[in-house]
Amino acid sequence: MLLEPFRVEMITRDHAERLAMAAERYGPAWTREVIEGWFREGHHSTADRSEWINDGLPGLCQGLCTAGRPEAARLLAARAWHWMDGRLRLWITTARGEIRRPQLELLSSPLVKLLEAADDTLREEITGALCEYEDTVLECLIPALKFVGARSIAGLDAVVRDCAQRLRAMADQPPRDEDDWSIPWTGCGCGLCDTLAAFLGSRSRQVFEWPLATEGRRHVHAQIDSAGLPVRHQTRRQGRPYTLVLTKTGELFTRATNARHKATIDLAWLMSMWGGASERT
Numbered sequence: 332m333l334l335e336p337f338r339v340e341m342i343t344r345d346h347a348e349r350l351a352m353a354a355e356r357y358g359p360a361w362t363r364e365v366i367e368g369w370f371r372e373g374h375h376s377t378a379d380r381s382e383w384i385n386d387g388l389p390g391l392c393q394g395l396c397t398a399g400r401p402e403a404a405r406l407l408a409a410r411a412w413h414w415m416d417g418r419l420r421l422w423i424t425t426a427r428g429e430i431r432r433p434q435l436e437l438l439s440s441p442l443v444k445l446l447e448a449a450d451d452t453l454r455e456e457i458t459g460a461l462c463e464y465e466d467t468v469l470e471c472l473i474p475a476l477k478f479v480g481a482r483s484i485a486g487l488d489a490v491v492r493d494c495a496q497r498l499r500a501m502a503d504q505p506p507r508d509e510d511d512w513s514i515p516w517t518g519c520g521c522g523l524c525d526t527l528a529a530f531l532g533s534r535s536r537q538v539f540e541w542p543l544a545t546e547g548r549r550h551v552h553a554q555i556d557s558a559g560l561p562v563r564h565q566t567r568r569q570g571r572p573y574t575l576v577l578t579k580t581g582e583l584f585t586r587a588t589n590a591r592h593k594a595t596i597d598l599a600w601l602m603s604m605w606g607g608a609s610e611r612t
């Protein structure tokens with residue numbers, strides 16, 4: 332029952348004892364191969380795997396440790412982290428907040444469960460990696476710390492300190508000058524993106540009328556949309572080529588204000604719950 336075509340999502344706490352017995356009988360190389368096979372097998376959905384890490388992994392690891400096979404628990408948790416690390420990296424670097432935020436929030440509870448299932452070495456590896464990610468990781472970590480609540484998970488102090496530091500830096504950002512319309516951005520490196528970046532980077536230019544053929548307009552649209560830039564794009568269908576009219580929107584200012592406001596609120600919450608941890612070094 333433990334061999335292929337099983338996927339890891341089918342392995343639960345109830346299988347812990349039989350897996351422990353098999354691991355003992357067939358040895359570490361076999362155990363590793365089987366566990367890695369479960370993570371490779373078939374097609375899994377992100378939701379299924381997240382749910383398994385959330386609901387199945389902690390009990391399964393505990394069962395394996397009780398049955399005297401902590402190394403099998405370690406392998407499962409390590410593979411689960413390998414998968415989650417990939418998901419986190421994917422979403423953290425997604426520019427559009429409305430797509431990124433819900434995905435990162437979905438990973439927050441499974442991340443807590445994974446930290447609980449991990450042994451000290453893996454937990455240290457995970458918390459180290461979390462501190463290295465970009466600031467958007469906060470969109471996973473703050474909900475994760477809310478899940479942890481009053482429970483205590485070893486090794487979380489470093490994560491709390493890192494979150495506090497990031498939030499403080501964000502909350503302390505001076506407000507954007509009223510006449511500063513610059514948007515830092517880098518494109519794909521092509522000439523069109525260079526022109527777009529020059530317009531975006533300008534403090535004073537708010538509107539850019541750009542005569543541009545269809546292909547070029549399409550590329551610029553795609554760049555603006557995928558980065559979720561606060562820029563409206565309209566095509567004026569007169570003359571040849573048509574003119575692409577780009578207009579920076581006031582969202583540039585409200586986004587910065589909202590981000591500062593949210594950081595202030597999250598920091599206050601973090602301090603009220605974890606104030607002690609953020610001071611410890």
Ligand SMILES: [Zn+2]
Nearest residue numbers: 518519521524
């Ligand atoms: Zn380009």
